[in-house]
Amino acid sequence: MEFHIRCEPKDIARYAFVPGDHARAKKIADHFDQVEMVSTSRGYNVYTGTVDGMRMTVSSTGMGGPSVAICIEELAHLGVDTFIRVGSCGTMQPYVDCGDVIIASGTFRAGGTANNYLPVEYPAVPDFQVLSALVAAAKKSGAPYHVGIGSAGDAFYAPRDPSAREMLRNAGLVFGEMESDTLFVISSLRGWRAGALFASDGTATETKPAWGEKLFRQGEENSIRIAIEAMREIALADAK
Amino acid sequence: MEFHILAEPKHISRYVFVPGDHDRAKKIADHFDEPRLVSDSRGYMVYTGNVDGIRMTVSSTGMGGPQVAIGVEELAHLGADTFVRVGSCGTMRDDVNCGDVIVPTGMFRGGATGHRYLPPPFPAVPHFQVLTALVEAAARLGLKVHTGVGYSGDAFYAYMPSELETKLREARTAALEMEADTLFIIGSFRGWRTGAIFASDGTSKEMKPAWGEKLFRQGEENEIRIAIEAMKSIALADAETPAAQG
Numbered sequence: 513m514e515f516h517i518r519c520e521p522k523d524i525a526r527y528a529f530v531p532g533d534h535a536r537a538k539k540i541a542d543h544f545d546q547v548e549m550v551s552t553s554r555g556y557n558v559y560t561g562t563v564d565g566m567r568m569t570v571s572s573t574g575m576g577g578p579s580v581a582i583c584i585e586e587l588a589h590l591g592v593d594t595f596i597r598v599g600s601c602g603t604m605q606p607y608v609d610c611g612d613v614i615i616a617s618g619t620f621r622a623g624g625t626a627n628n629y630l631p632v633e634y635p636a637v638p639d640f641q642v643l644s645a646l647v648a649a650a651k652k653s654g655a656p657y658h659v660g661i662g663s664a665g666d667a668f669y670a671p672r673d674p675s676a677r678e679m680l681r682n683a684g685l686v687f688g689e690m691e692s693d694t695l696f697v698i699s700s701l702r703g704w705r706a707g708a709l710f711a712s713d714g715t716a717t718e719t720k721p722a723w724g725e726k727l728f729r730q731g732e733e734n735s736i737r738i739a740i741e742a743m744r745e746i747a748l749a750d751a752k
Numbered sequence: 753m754e755f756h757i758l759a760e761p762k763h764i765s766r767y768v769f770v771p772g773d774h775d776r777a778k779k780i781a782d783h784f785d786e787p788r789l790v791s792d793s794r795g796y797m798v799y800t801g802n803v804d805g806i807r808m809t810v811s812s813t814g815m816g817g818p819q820v821a822i823g824v825e826e827l828a829h830l831g832a833d834t835f836v837r838v839g840s841c842g843t844m845r846d847d848v849n850c851g852d853v854i855v856p857t858g859m860f861r862g863g864a865t866g867h868r869y870l871p872p873p874f875p876a877v878p879h880f881q882v883l884t885a886l887v888e889a890a891a892r893l894g895l896k897v898h899t900g901v902g903y904s905g906d907a908f909y910a911y912m913p914s915e916l917e918t919k920l921r922e923a924r925t926a927a928l929e930m931e932a933d934t935l936f937i938i939g940s941f942r943g944w945r946t947g948a949i950f951a952s953d954g955t956s957k958e959m960k961p962a963w964g965e966k967l968f969r970q971g972e973e974n975e976i977r978i979a980i981e982a983m984k985s986i987a988l989a990d991a992e993t994p995a996a997q998g
Contacts (some may be wrong), residue, residue, distance in 0.1 A: 514905050538973060544883050578854055617877055617880045617883075618858055618875035618877035620873050620874050620875060621873035623873070629919075630919055630923065631916065632872045632873050633861035633862060633872050634860045634861075634901070634923075635858030635859060635860065635861070635877055636858075636875050637857050637858035637875055637876035637877055637899060637901060638857075639857075640855075640857050640883070640887070640899040640900075641899075643880075644859075644884070644887075647880070647884075659880045660880070661874075661875060661877060661940065679870070680874075682941075683870055683874065683940050683941050684940055700901055700923050701919065701922060701923045703923075703924060707876060
């Protein structure tokens with residue numbers, strides 16, 4: 513039994529999805545067969561089920577690095593070694609529309625939690641196998657998607673420095689969110705495999721516009737399907 | 753004419769290999785058809801030739817961030833937008849032997865030159881198209897590569913703080929070298945496509961052991977073949993979809 517995720521190793525699969533949102537955790541679990549809620553404590557809603565006979569777990573992480581770090585550390589204590597974050601994000605690039613799926617190839621470390629693990633010069637990057645599986649699954653899905661670098665920060669409502677933002681936009685940053693930096697850095701240190709994809713809930717000029725809600729929900733469903741297909745391919749490769 | 757690379761745009765291809773070592777630049781050029789030395793100045797040995805009818809350039813960069821930065825900036829002024837570093841490295845991973853080839857998915861930004869372009873939290877990562885092209889090229893050639901995060905630093909002979917070394921070993925840092933951080937960061941900043949491949953000249957316990965020299969040289973030849981095969985596939989993809997450089 514862990515301090516915050518209240519279940520046993522037998523309740524947890526090797527393969528875990530880690531969305532921030534509780535509602536999205538439930539949506540992912542709805543794609544599983546024989547799904548069971550194995551813990552609900554401290555904001556971590558954890559479900560385990562099967563996909564094509566392979567056991568998978570999903571746990572909500574809540575928002576921000578501290579909450580993500582505790583979640584994945586405890587899931588790993590319980591046996592997880594492969595994580596896919598299924599998140600939402602904003603974007604800095606004009607070619608991204610609401611509902612587009614973005615797969616992270618690296619993340620700007622604006623969050624503070626990972627600094628407790630590895631210094632800021634260490635790159636927040638996904639595992640290549642997970643990244644490749646996500647891109648292959650996205651290609652197969654036919655959904656609009658992009659692959660690129662983004663930024664993860666700690667403070668959604670903090671004032672932004674417009675000139676820094678412009679510099680990062682010019683450097684090609686595609687997405688903005690709050691968790692993938694922490695996931696990638698801790699996973700690198702611990703030797704886990706991690707990847708992340710997001711559905712954009714905005715555009716380069718608008719944060720979460722009401723007109724984009726329906727497109728975002730379609731993108732969220734696309735990102736869930738892509739993540740599950742990628743995890744399935746990883747599990748199949750492990751079985752060989 | 754640039755300040756340091758004394759060549760004209762017509763001498764330089766869009767596709768450029770950037771090894772540190774002059775000798776390796778020559779070895780890469782030896783794989784080209786009709787290679788020509790187009791500049792030899794300030795330590796940048798620049799050759800241009802053809803691979804299956806595709807023009808490619810190779811330029812040595814010398815060692816360390818400052819020289820890499822000047823080299824790639826001037827090559828870009830002359831028309832380059834796709835760079836593959838073909839380097840040598842040490843390693844902290846126990847499963848990497850002398851001569852093993854490593855394709856980095858990201859680099860620890862231990863070098864300072866990249867910091868003049870983008871702040872340290874910005875990840876030093878290769879462009880996904882180049883990264884994938886390198887891994888897939890190796891598979892097509894039947895050559896094994898490791899993927900993983902590496903460390904780039906400015907000071908080969910300086911002492912690494914033991915706490916950092918312990919953490920980097922725990923994180924199974926695949927490669928230790930001195931240039932890829934700079935290449936990746938400037939590539940992101942300028943909107944170029946960059947990637948890197950290294951042959952290990954050591955193990956997690958030994959630095960450049962004499963017994964490993966022959967294995968390293970075979971690894972060097974392997975990484976050159978992989979890099980050229982990858983660049984060829986990128987050029988062929990560009991020819992099919994000229995706009996697909998995102």
